[in-house]
Amino acid sequence: MAESVIRLEDVWKIYHMDEVSVPALSGMNIDIKKGEFVAVVGPSGSGKSTTMNMIGCLDIPTKGKVFLEHHDISKLSESNLAQIRGKKIGFVFQTFNLIPTLTALDNVMLPMTFQNIPREERLKIAKNLLVKVGLGHRVGHLPSQLSGGEKQRVAIARALSNNPEVILADEPTGNLDSKTGEEIMKMLKGLNKDGKTIVMVTHDTDLTKYAKKVIHIKDGKNIND
């Protein structure tokens, strides 16, 4: 059996608004194994975004444990967590989240900068990745000069730059037309074939056809695993 990459054990996330406590997650259990393509599906308000933040180690649970490989993330210092997150997880967001003042190439190099990879090496890797996603001719362009599909491909190249274990995609086709969305999904599928673990959070049940495993969530809990 493949080993776990990310594991959520009875994870609770409770937001306090004035005097009211709102649980976003109430006892979530997810185990993502190496090499899987997992789709986390649920209607809006079901706790998808919070789940994605937990899987991406962007947030700390109110209760329960999140393991990234063998590290309990609540026990890591902020600096260690940031380092591990940068190395092990690549993010692909619905709104692309590229830095507007940096070129495509610089955006792809950014995660490697925080890992102290020498500039020459970063340049080489980033250029190769942009060629791989079909943007070899757009390296010097700013995000504002790229189309939605191109932006998402830059985001994928950026997600791959530190050669992470896991690609975490949050509604990756949400802002794209169906044709471009399909291209992006095929790209993610290809990455999974190459051995990457893909976790995709979406409300679009059509996209589950690309996944090997589907986790349905409702009211802050997974209703199957």
Add this chain to the structure above:
Amino acid sequence: MIFDFLTYSFNSLRIRKTRTLLTMIGIFIGIAAVVSLISLGSGFQKAVLSQFSDVGTDKLTVQAAETGFGPPGSTAVKRLNDDDFDAIRKVSGVKAAAKRYIRAAKATFKEKTLVVVASSIPQDKDGRTLVVDALNLDVADGRFLEIDDSNKILVGNGFYENEKFPKKVFTGDKIDINGYDFEVVGILEKSGNPQFNDLFLLNEKDLEKVLDIEDEMDLVVVQVTNVNDIEKVSNDINRELRKTRDVEEGKEDFSISTPQETLESVNTILNVVQIVIIGIAGISLVVGGIGIMNTMYTAVLERRREIGIMKSVGARNSDILIIFIIESGILGFVGGVIGVILGVGFSKFVEIAATLALGPGILAADISLGLIIGSLSFSFFVGTISGILPAKQASDLQPVDALRQ
């Protein structure tokens, strides 16, 4: 990595050009003020020092106590006289002494009469050398006064350059002074001291004759044999003059000034002026720093999402902190560079204007490398310090909160 952070910070500032420029105004006005005022102040100080070194540090001046303002000796109750002069000359350590008159006289030329300041040149060899050295005088045209000249004068450059009289005064012109005819033998070189440009110089005996002076003098210039003994000689002269003038210690009706004393008081004034100037510039820099802080807080608010993105791709709190501090440091430093350029430009402009108006060498901007490096370091420091709080706020943002915007 720092180089990448620098590029990133620089890009962020470049893209928001107008805001960046407006923010830097506070800093560069402050730095321009510091650079121009310090360089001009220090230039002025140097000019004053060099005037004193022209006079020489081995000389002292004795004059009767004044009761009001005016040329030396003019308002004295009891002027110095020949007995005093003899007593001074006999003091041991005095190499030479010369008496001087600085008086108002009526000069008529081309039917116009002006009241001018007439000053005397001693007619003994030692005294003459002493006074000419002390005043550092040169002629621009004609010749200097000879020891045995009579009814000859030297006039200040102002009478040649400007038409104070109906016509400019040239060498060879005749001028009437208090009813006596004088021939102009030379025109003095233009001086940094405007008083010298309006001066009439006469031989001592001529001035005594013209102004009917007997047994009195306005001041005595003393040269000491050994510079190191100047304080002792000054004290000895004080004692001898108390005897000849019959006054008690502490109630002297005369004063002795050494160049050091004058220099020290000039220096004290200049230092106070510089401190005030630096204080004003300091206030402007503090305001500039607050401007930077304001801009940086805005930048943090505006770029919450960027901060979230960077954190999600592996930026540590310290990385975000450094990025924002670099950004505010650049604001301070570039503001400083512009400020130095403006400050140097302004002080050079004042230098040129002063040269045109007052003659060369009066006010030369003293721009030292230390001043430039100091200003740039200080502006960078102000920028950096101002950025610390906003940068801390940025680095403390939780990635999930920052991305939610």
